[in-house]
Amino acid sequence: MAEPQQAGKSPAVPDNGIVWCAWHESYSNTARLVRDTGGAKLFACFSCRDAYDLAPVADQP
Secondary structure (H helix, E strand, O other): OOOOOOOOOOOOOOOOOOEEEOOOOEEEOOOEEEEOOOOOEEEEOHHHHHHOOOOEHHHOO
C-alpha cells in the first residue's frame, strides 16, 4: 500500500536538508546552492566549495 503524500510537498525534497552535491555526486547535509562558471545553479557541499573555491549564492552580493 502506498504512503499518502502531503499536499504541496515535493517527494524529491527531503525534510532534513540533505541534498545532492553536484561536484562529488553524492548526498550531503552541508550542501548549499552555488552558481558555477556557466551560470547554472547547483548544490555543492562544504568540502567541494572549499576545494573548488565556490561561493554560496546567499553569500554573493
